[in-house]
Amino acid sequence: MIPVIISGTVVTALRRANRVVVVTGAGISAESGIPTFRGAEGLWRNFKAEDLATPAAFARNPRLVWEWYDWRRNLCGKAQPNPAHHVVAAMERFYHHFLLVTQNVDGLHSRAGSRRMVEVHGSLWRARCLKCGDTVELPMTSFEDGKAVVGRVSSRVARCLEEENPARSPGLQPLPTHAACGGTLRPAVLWFGESYEPAMLQQVFTALEEAQVVLIIGTSGGVALPVDLAAQARQAGATIVEINRERTAVSRLAHERLEGRAGEILPELWRRVQVGHLTDEIRARGRHKGGRLMIGIAGPPGAGKSTLAQALKAVLGREAVVVPMDGFHFPNARLDALGLRARKGAPETFDRLAFELAVAELRATQKPVSLPLYSRELHEPVADALTVPLATSFVIVEGNYLFLWPEVRNALDLKIYLDCDPALARASVIARHQQGGASEEEAVRKFETNDRLNSETVHATRGAAEIMIRRNAAGWTVERVGGT
Numbered sequence: 033m034i035p036v037i038i039s040g041t042v043v044t045a046l047r048r049a050n051r052v053v054v055v056t057g058a059g060i061s062a063e064s065g066i067p068t069f070r071g072a073e074g075l076w077r078n079f080k081a082e083d084l085a086t087p088a089a090f091a092r093n094p095r096l097v098w099e100w101y102d103w104r105r106n107l108c109g110k111a112q113p114n115p116a117h118h119v120v121a122a123m124e125r126f127y128h129h130f131l132l133v134t135q136n137v138d139g140l141h142s143r144a145g146s147r148r149m150v151e152v153h154g155s156l157w158r159a160r161c162l163k164c165g166d167t168v169e170l171p172m173t174s175f176e177d178g179k180a181v182v183g184r185v186s187s188r189v190a191r192c193l194e195e196e197n198p199a200r201s202p203g204l205q206p207l208p209t210h211a212a213c214g215g216t217l218r219p220a221v222l223w224f225g226e227s228y229e230p231a232m233l234q235q236v237f238t239a240l241e242e243a244q245v246v247l248i249i250g251t252s253g254g255v256a257l258p259v260d261l262a263a264q265a266r267q268a269g270a271t272i273v274e275i276n277r278e279r280t281a282v283s284r285l286a287h288e289r290l291e292g293r294a295g296e297i298l299p300e301l302w303r304r305v306q307v308g309h310l311t312d313e314i315r316a317r318g319r320h321k322g323g324r325l326m327i328g329i330a331g332p333p334g335a336g337k338s339t340l341a342q343a344l345k346a347v348l349g350r351e352a353v354v355v356p357m358d359g360f361h362f363p364n365a366r367l368d369a370l371g372l373r374a375r376k377g378a379p380e381t382f383d384r385l386a387f388e389l390a391v392a393e394l395r396a397t398q399k400p401v402s403l404p405l406y407s408r409e410l411h412e413p414v415a416d417a418l419t420v421p422l423a424t425s426f427v428i429v430e431g432n433y434l435f436l437w438p439e440v441r442n443a444l445d446l447k448i449y450l451d452c453d454p455a456l457a458r459a460s461v462i463a464r465h466q467q468g469g470a471s472e473e474e475a476v477r478k479f480e481t482n483d484r485l486n487s488e489t490v491h492a493t494r495g496a497a498e499i500m501i502r503r504n505a506a507g508w509t510v511e512r513v514g515g516t
């Protein structure tokens with residue numbers, strides 16, 4: 033993968049903003065394997081989109097048009113949201129004022145979790161009644177197992193799946209009708225020659241008026257709307273950032289251009305915004321406290337605690353040290369010397385003992401502190417000493433269970449819980465064991481026996497956190513700052 037080059041200006045703009053608008057086009061879905069439906073790659077039975085996506089085409093042959101949309105729903109239903117879709121959904125959860133404006137009709141944003149969203153071109157997953165004007169949802173099919181779905185319209189999709197024969201002659205199936213009034217249903221998408229809904233456009237323009245940052249991702253040069261939106265937002269004072277593999281008509285209006293795949297750029301950009309946000313919070317607390325700040329990162333194995341700690345250190349610089357707490361223990365003599373008796377058994381005791389030792393040393397001495405660390409498995413020093421100089425303002429400790437015990441909780445000035453989607457955590461731990469030389473089978477067994485936390489412990493640790501971070505396909509997202 034080519035390293036992603038991201039300007040610091042974009043990161044700063046997103047860190048400072050609380051009103052963000054994201055505009056997406058076909059490019060973001062192309063990375064999920066969805067064709068643009070324009071030009072040669074969008075051909076279906078030698079029809080171009082322009083021949084089918086019009087009111088006249090529907091009037092002439094509604095069955096043919098429905099069949100084309102069934103085919104497209106089938107394609108889109110099989111595709112998966114990519115990391116860029118997940119970052120956009122994470123941004124929505126993060127910013128108080130957020131709007132996603134998408135030109136895409138494939139439903140991938142909604143499947144990634146986006147809700148505050150305007151689909152300006154409609155959706156393949158809705159139909160509109162020509163008689164009463166109501167909109168009905170077309171349920172998403174589970175395309176992986178190809179099961180039939182319930183409902184008048186979606187049964188067409190199921191039939192399409194069963195036969196999987198694009199050459200099948202059209203015109204034999206009944207047209208989908210609105211159950212409530214019997215009117216004919218048409219796809220609720222914007223067709224060639226139709227205008228945008230005024231109320232919807234108004235909502236978009238209001239959001240753009242107030243936006244501080246507008247990201248324009250994967251829009252093609254062929255549609256006028258993104259250019260109009262960018263111009264409007266720029267005039268209103270927003271920072272315009274374009275993410276695209278190539279220059280487009282939007283480019284000349286963008287303050288910053290990030291060139292490349294959205295699925296690679298967005299997660300890296302978001303990671304940097306989140307780390308920046310966290311370090312802002314850490315620095316603010318450090319100023320408030322005026323001394324050494326003890327920061328704890330807890331979370332399940334595989335959540336990426338040490339990666340997060342190292343990313344924070346990279347921003348905080350020489351003022352910070354990272355002290356890993358789990359997977360290590362200390363010789364009994366040393367624990368005895370500090371009045372801390374080793375309690376062998378559950379792995380969580382290592383966290384506690386290691387932490388108590390570190391705190392005792394840090395608090396007791398006016399000199400630079402050395403923390404010898406021992407590998408639990410090798411029983412020999414992995415590092416002679418980790419020196420914590422007096423100039424250290426931020427001590428970042430990380431371990432699975434750090435917040436379980438009152439004395440540890442009280443010693444921490446900031447408690448961060450890093451949560452992780454279980455499948456992702458599992459995969460990370462297994463990969464780590466394999467890197468350590470374990471076979472796949474051994475790695476899985478190690479995970480099952482050593483690296484699974486009981487849910488009560490997880491609940492208690494989570495409950496004590498002040499900052500909640502979630503790691504998923506989008507990377508890290510700060511979900512809550514403050515008390516429980």
Ligand SMILES: [Zn+2]
Nearest residue numbers: 161164210213
């Ligand atoms: Zn109706």
